[in-house]
Amino acid sequence: MLHLPEPIGAVFVTLIGLVVGSFLNVCIYRLPHGLSVVHPGSRCPSCKTPIRWYRNIPVLSWLVLRGRCSACRAGISVRYPIVETLTAALTLWIWLRYGLSAEFAVAVPFAWAMIVLFFTDLDTQLLPDVVTLAGVAAGFASAWFNPFLGEPGIHRIWMALSGCALGGGLLWTVGALYSRLRGVEAMGFGDVKMMAFIGAVAGPQGVLFAIFGGSVAGAAAGWALIPLRGRSMQSTLPFGCFLAPAGLAALLYARQVIGWYLGLLVPGG
Numbered sequence: 001m002l003h004l005p006e007p008i009g010a011v012f013v014t015l016i017g018l019v020v021g022s023f024l025n026v027c028i029y030r031l032p033h034g035l036s037v038v039h040p041g042s043r044c045p046s047c048k049t050p051i052r053w054y055r056n057i058p059v060l061s062w063l064v065l066r067g068r069c070s071a072c073r074a075g076i077s078v079r080y081p082i083v084e085t086l087t088a089a090l091t092l093w094i095w096l097r098y099g100l101s102a103e104f105a106v107a108v109p110f111a112w113a114m115i116v117l118f119f120t121d122l123d124t125q126l127l128p129d130v131v132t133l134a135g136v137a138a139g140f141a142s143a144w145f146n147p148f149l150g151e152p153g154i155h156r157i158w159m160a161l162s163g164c165a166l167g168g169g170l171l172w173t174v175g176a177l178y179s180r181l182r183g184v185e186a187m188g189f190g191d192v193k194m195m196a197f198i199g200a201v202a203g204p205q206g207v208l209f210a211i212f213g214g215s216v217a218g219a220a221a222g223w224a225l226i227p228l229r230g231r232s233m234q235s236t237l238p239f240g241c242f243l244a245p246a247g248l249a250a251l252l253y254a255r256q257v258i259g260w261y262l263g264l265l266v267p268g269g
């Protein structure tokens with residue numbers, strides 16, 4: 001019995017995750033400003049010296065250079081290796097859960113998009129259209145092959161459409177009500193488009209799971225941060241930062257959790 005292929009696959013997937021994570025760093029810093037993610041190549045954020053490929057190896061280069069630019073010695077944020085490690089870890093996790101499958105092909109790019117949206121929202125309170133709207137389009141284009149949308153066939157197309165409409169519609173309604181009641185702009189349309197994206201990939205069940213999970217996490221974090229920020233509930237945390245992990249959890253676990261919950265309601269069912 002030769003058990004080699006399994007660890008080799010895991011190592012390969014982790015390396016891919018690290019390289020993609022390095023690209024996601026570029027996306028996170030450039031997309032909110034409408035800049036190209038391919039040109040120019042990687043540069044030191046401080047002195048703009050182009051970074052040579054052998055000094056641009058994910059995580060390792062940052063460790064070897066001790067988080068400093070090799071030209072000007074300016075500090076380079078620990079965020080770079082964190083995003084690379086997170087991307088590799090999530091990619092490996094999905095690989096270990098599903099292996100080479102349609103689930104993997106859908107969940108991995110979705111997870112990468114959620115990482116980008118989490119950090120752009122954290123940094124700039126922006127959720128770039130090139131991620132959210134492209135995500136909606138990709139969700140529809142892949143719906144036929146997307147096992148997270150249920151049984152094969154036309155049913156999946158319907159699930160993608162209804163998930164997209166429910167996700168976008170619910171968030172738009174909540175936002176409109178909130179700004180009417182409080183007289184403040186509750187959320188930008190970025191959140192609406194992000195939720196439409198999550199719905200197009202994870203379906204209506206995923207939408208309910210993600211909104212519920214994101215709201216609970218957001219409320220908990222809001223209360224936890226009150227001592228730090230003062231009692232100003234106006235200084236809301238960017239909701240996309242909660243929707244991103246909730247959206248990924250919804251894609252991977254919603255059907256399982258809802259099935260388990262229905263099982264509790266209907267014993268033996």
Ligand SMILES: [Zn+2]
Nearest residue numbers: 044047069072
């Ligand atoms: Zn520099």
